[in-house]
Amino acid sequence: MRALVVTTGLAAAVDLAMIVSYAPTDRVQGVVQRIFYFHVPMAWVAYLAFGVVLVASVVYLWKRDTRWDAVARASVEIGVLFTTLVLITGSLWGKPIWNTWWTWDGRLTSTLVLWFIYVGYLMLRAYTPDPERAARLSAVLGIVGFVDIPIIHFSVQWWRTLHPEPVIVRSDPQAPPEMILTLLVSLVAMTLLFTTLLVYRTTLERTRDENRELEQRETAPAALDAAPASVQTAAAGQPHA
Amino acid sequence: MPEASDAFASIGYLVAAAAVTIVGLAGYAVFLAQRLRQARARNTLLHRNQR
Numbered sequence A: 001m002r003a004l005v006v007t008t009g010l011a012a013a014v015d016l017a018m019i020v021s022y023a024p025t026d027r028v029q030g031v032v033q034r035i036f037y038f039h040v041p042m043a044w045v046a047y048l049a050f051g052v053v054l055v056a057s058v059v060y061l062w063k064r065d066t067r068w069d070a071v072a073r074a075s076v077e078i079g080v081l082f083t084t085l086v087l088i089t090g091s092l093w094g095k096p097i098w099n100t101w102w103t104w105d106g107r108l109t110s111t112l113v114l115w116f117i118y119v120g121y122l123m124l125r126a127y128t129p130d131p132e133r134a135a136r137l138s139a140v141l142g143i144v145g146f147v148d149i150p151i152i153h154f155s156v157q158w159w160r161t162l163h164p165e166p167v168i169v170r171s172d173p174q175a176p177p178e179m180i181l182t183l184l185v186s187l188v189a190m191t192l193l194f195t196t197l198l199v200y201r202t203t204l205e206r207t208r209d210e211n212r213e214l215e216q217r218e219t220a221p222a223a224l225d226a227a228p229a230s231v232q233t234a235a236a237g238q239p240h241a
Numbered sequence B: 001m002p003e004a005s006d007a008f009a010s011i012g013y014l015v016a017a018a019a020v021t022i023v024g025l026a027g028y029a030v031f032l033a034q035r036l037r038q039a040r041a042r043n044t045l046l047h048r049n050q051r
Helices: A002-022 A031-063 A065-097 A105-127 A129-143 A148-158 A178-228 A230-236 B007-051
Strands: none
Touching: A002 A031, A002 A178, A031 A065, A031 A129, A031 A178, A031 B007, A065 A105, A065 A129, A065 A178, A105 A129, A105 A148, A129 A178, A148 A230, A148 B007, A178 B007
16 A cells, blocks of 8 residues: 555656646646646546446445445545535636636536535435445445436537537547646546545445444443343343243 | 736636645545544454453
């Protein structure tokens, strides 16, 4: 895990240096266009995080293995963090370019809906007392919620919107090679960061699950001591006197 | 592009976006490390109690 942290740190440092000194300044938008190098990779990571939730939820419903549920829980939290940052950085980019912090167009609205879906997932987990039921219900939400991602992706083609269409992922990229290279390095750095956070967050979930089991084992004999004698003999497998 | 032509305002928006990103990601990483440390400490304690 330490090697992953070091690699992520190095990639982030190289990426920051490239954003500041290597990537050219956009002729039309000026220096504010550099928001692109973290706004777009964070949106990609949010898609990836909810994709991981989709896969982990499907496997959990199929195998009923709590390790997959832990991966889904971990990935949702990270996905919500990245979606929040995408919405904030998008707003900070929109104000100087579109002259508005927010507009109810297809791309922005569907991204906000995505944020609400997965915040709902976290609330469902927090307020459903039975862990097995919480895991099952949230797995269904994790699968259904993913439907919003293709809607976000194609929203700029389906509806008239202020948000630009893709400039890189197309047959004739509309950006100079220095911009494309910087974006690729940013994508790698953000993906590494996501992987690191997911590994640590899943470890946290697994440790908490184990702690809950140990706590139950610890409180079970105490509860048995406090129970009436008839319950104790029944629990011990003895016939009633 | 009302404010993009103003270089000073443009830098301000870029710095704000970079700060939100760095503080958000670094803050989450620190918060995560803290929660993991607490969970591991509790885990060690519970294992010790059960021995």
